Amino acid sequence: MSASTIVFYILAVGTIGSALLAVTANKIFRSAVYLLFSLIGIAGIYFYLNFEFIAAVQIVVYVGGIVVLIIFSIFLTHESGKDMEKPNTMRVIFSALSALFACLFTLFFIREQTFIKTLNASVEPTVKNIGRQMLSTTEHGFILPFEVVSMLLLAAMIGCIVIAIKSRPAA
Amino acid sequence: MNIPLLYSLSGLARTIHIWLAGLISNEMLLLTTEMVIMGISLIAFLVLLCFFLGYMERRVAAFMEIRLGPNRVGPKGTLQIVADTVKLLLKEGLTPDLSDKFLFNLAPLIVVITSMLVIAPIAFAKDFQLWDINIGVLYVSSVSSIAVIGILMAGWASNNKYSLLGAMRSGAQIVSYELSVGLSLISIVILSGSLSLSDIVYSQSNGWWIFKGHIPIIISFVIFVVASTAEINRAPFDMAEADQELTGGFNTEYAGMKFAMFLLSEYINLFVVSAIAATIFLGGWMPFHIGGWESFNHIMDYIPSFFWFMGKTFFIIFIIMWFRWTFPRLRVDQLLSLEWKYLLPISMVNTILITVMAIMGWHF
Numbered sequence: 001m002s003a004s005t006i007v008f009y010i011l012a013v014g015t016i017g018s019a020l021l022a023v024t025a026n027k028i029f030r031s032a033v034y035l036l037f038s039l040i041g042i043a044g045i046y047f048y049l050n051f052e053f054i055a056a057v058q059i060v061v062y063v064g065g066i067v068v069l070i071i072f073s074i075f076l077t078h079e080s081g082k083d084m085e086k087p088n089t090m091r092v093i094f095s096a097l098s099a100l101f102a103c104l105f106t107l108f109f110i111r112e113q114t115f116i117k118t119l120n121a122s123v124e125p126t127v128k129n130i131g132r133q134m135l136s137t138t139e140h141g142f143i144l145p146f147e148v149v150s151m152l153l154l155a156a157m158i159g160c161i162v163i164a165i166k167s168r169p170a171a
Numbered sequence: 172m173n174i175p176l177l178y179s180l181s182g183l184a185r186t187i188h189i190w191l192a193g194l195i196s197n198e199m200l201l202l203t204t205e206m207v208i209m210g211i212s213l214i215a216f217l218v219l220l221c222f223f224l225g226y227m228e229r230r231v232a233a234f235m236e237i238r239l240g241p242n243r244v245g246p247k248g249t250l251q252i253v254a255d256t257v258k259l260l261l262k263e264g265l266t267p268d269l270s271d272k273f274l275f276n277l278a279p280l281i282v283v284i285t286s287m288l289v290i291a292p293i294a295f296a297k298d299f300q301l302w303d304i305n306i307g308v309l310y311v312s313s314v315s316s317i318a319v320i321g322i323l324m325a326g327w328a329s330n331n332k333y334s335l336l337g338a339m340r341s342g343a344q345i346v347s348y349e350l351s352v353g354l355s356l357i358s359i360v361i362l363s364g365s366l367s368l369s370d371i372v373y374s375q376s377n378g379w380w381i382f383k384g385h386i387p388i389i390i391s392f393v394i395f396v397v398a399s400t401a402e403i404n405r406a407p408f409d410m411a412e413a414d415q416e417l418t419g420g421f422n423t424e425y426a427g428m429k430f431a432m433f434l435l436s437e438y439i440n441l442f443v444v445s446a447i448a449a450t451i452f453l454g455g456w457m458p459f460h461i462g463g464w465e466s467f468n469h470i471m472d473y474i475p476s477f478f479w480f481m482g483k484t485f486f487i488i489f490i491i492m493w494f495r496w497t498f499p500r501l502r503v504d505q506l507l508s509l510e511w512k513y514l515l516p517i518s519m520v521n522t523i524l525i526t527v528m529a530i531m532g533w534h535f
Contacts, residue, residue, distance in 0.1 A: 003199050029327055033274060036320060052306045056313040064316030068346060071323050075339060127306060127366055 004048075011048060015041030026083045028074055036067045051125050180477055181298040209301060213290060221438040225252040228492055235496035262427035267330060270424065274328035279425070279432035281321035286439040288314050292368050293446050296456050296477040300369065307368035308356050311447060312349070315402075318436070319345040322421050325433075329424035337420025340410050340503060344401055347510045348408075351398035354518040355391035358525045359451045362388075362534060372455035378462075379454035383534050387524045392452045394518050399448070400491050401506070403440040407498035410506060441488060449483035456480040 015038050022034035039062040046055035123129050134142045188205065195201045226241070226249060233240025241248030266272055292307040294300040304310050319342050326338020360366055362384060363374040374380075380388050401408035422433045449455060456476035460468045501509065528534055 003202075027271070030271070030274065033320075033324060040317075052304055053309070056306050056309045059313040060309070060316060063320070064313060064346075064349070068316075068319055068323070068342065071320065071327075072339075072342065075323075075327070075335070127309075 007048060008045075011041055011044045015045065028084055029071070032067060032070050032074060035070070036063060039063055039067065053125060053127050053130060180296040184299060213287070213301070217287065217290070217439055217442075218435070220442055221435050222252050222256070224438045224441060224488070225255070225434075227488070231489065231492045232496060235493065256431070259427055259431045264427040264429055265424075267424050270330045271328040274324050275424075276429070278321050278325035278328060279429045279436075281324065282318055282436045283432050283439070285314055285317045285321065286436040286443060289443045290439070293443070293450060294369055294372055294455055295480055296475070298369075299477075303367065303369050306366045308360055308366045308371070308451070311368075311443075312353055312356060315440075315443075316345075316349060318440070325425070326421040329421070331424055333419070334421050334423045337423070341404055341421055344404070344408065344410065344506060347507060348398045348401040348514075351394050351510060351514045351518050352402055354515075354522050355395040355398070356447075356451065358384075358388065358391040358518075358522055361522070361525055361529050368450055368455075371451055372457060375454040375457050378460070379452065379457065381452045384525070385528070385534065387521050387528060388452070390521050391518065391525070392448070394514055394521070395448055395452070396487065396490065398510070398514060399444040400494055401510070403437065403444055405437075405441065405491060406495040407500050408506060409500060410503050441491060442484065445484045445487035445491065446480075448487050449480065453483045453487075454479075455483075 018034045018037035018041065022031045022038060025031045025034055039058065043055045043058040043063070046052075046058055123133075133140070134146050137143050187208075191204060192201060195204060229248075229251070230240050241251035244250040244254050266275055289311050291302040292300060292304050292310055294303075322341050322345070323338045326334045326336075326341075329335070359371060359380055362380060363371045365371060365374070375383075377383075381392055422430060425433060456479050458468075458471040458474060458476070458479050460471060
């Protein structure tokens with residue numbers, strides 16, 4: 001076993017282990033923290049594959065953004081110090097089954113899929129290339145989805161401001 | 172581009188590498204040994220640095236308030252900080268009974284580890300950095316965003332309402348000020364056209380960005396220093412640990428070495444922030460040159476690049492320490508309105524200005 005394999009298995013076990021802990025922890029704040037470790041593990045796998053940009057974006061978006069948001073909403077809404085009540089057995093069984101089937105389904109497709117090597121020359125995943133691809137208007141460019149996503153984010157932002165705005169008392 | 176001939180630590184690193192490669196033939200073992208050596212020397216460097224910064228903070232504070240400062244333990248009080256460390260080591264590492272023990276003990280580690288990880292892409296001297304990653308700036312801003320979770324964890328796990336309040340304040344503060352820090356980092360990325368910290372340093376070989384970039388860069392430098400002072404929770408933005416009202420904020424329940432970890436990470440963050448500012452605005456290890464003054468420039472080249480880097484970094488550290496004794500602490504609403512109503516709009520307009528400047532080629 002080479003060093004690379006060892007590193008991969010450490011990352012994989014860390015990611016899956018903390019994901020399992022995230023759904024089995026009995027305090028909601030702990031679940032959020034385990035989710036954080038799972039997401040960092042995925043970023044680690046990206047680093048392992050030399051996709052530094054995607055790894056850094058994973059950390060910025062998920063760890064710096066989403067997990068912080070989750071923790072804040074837990075603090076503001078939940079009784080975060082108390083143990084969560086145990087879900088009933090039926091619910092546990094059905095969620096376990098659905099998770100199992102989803103896992104098997106994905107595994108089946110990965111096993112069945114024959115991965116064909118692309119004929120195009122490979123592109124280095126540098127920031128410059130990703131940026132060019134993202135904003136190019138030619139074939140295989142991603143300008144349209146990029147703009148659609150930015151419109152969506154803008155709409156979400158305006159919506160938040162409208163909800164949060166204080167209406168002035170009528171004079 | 173003429174890169175000046177500078178004395179650098181990279182020669183030393185190469186010598187050690189060649190010497191080790193002669194001793195160890197196994198490639199993997201060699202790599203691991205070098206990593207261990209780098210890790211140990213980095214930690215030793217950081218701990219010594221924190222000793223020095225602790226001493227410097229007291230001396231600067233004393234200087235600003237026209238008093239003497241530490242002067243009893245050791246010559247000029249230099250051993251005071253060693254005495255304090257021994258005291259912290261001997262204290263009991265208390266864990267409160269009703270706290271979440273696992274997270275309570277994990278939080279200081281996360282805070283320290285993230286601040287140490289950010290050191291990796293910083294160039295300490297010419298061609299002397301741990302990891303020349305091609306997304307350096309993005310790496311720095313992404314990894315430093317993990318620290319906030321350590322703080323929230325500490326506040327929640329302590330099971331104490333002052334800690335939780337402090338952690339919430341601190342979280343809100345760090346998340347908001349990250350935006351301004353990011354935008355002022357982006358302004359330099361636009362001009363230099365690269366995210367890698369070593370490329371950014373090399374792009375300044377004909378002049379530091381703060382001189383080349385006219386007024387917009389000076390504005391973004393000021394915004395960077397202000398916003399990162401807030402991001403590392405230092406006065407005047409130390410609402411999170413305001414001793415007088417929150418009895419210490421998120422670290423109220425911590426004692427002994429666990430408390431020392433937070434202190435350590437605070438000083439490492441201070442160093443990191445100043446080092447980043449020195450790297451991207453003040454030319455990193457590049458010596459100070461004046462166009463046309465050949466002999467002057469030549470003399471400047473004789474100063475080793477490590478000293479240039481450290482000198483600039485400590486200049487910014489001094490400024491941030493100066494802030495502490497100059498401005499009164501902000502209220503929480505003032506703190507948020509400073510970011511969202513002033514710094515963020517200014518830095519957005521500034522980014523557009525700098526983009527125009529970069530497209531038109533108005534900078535030197």
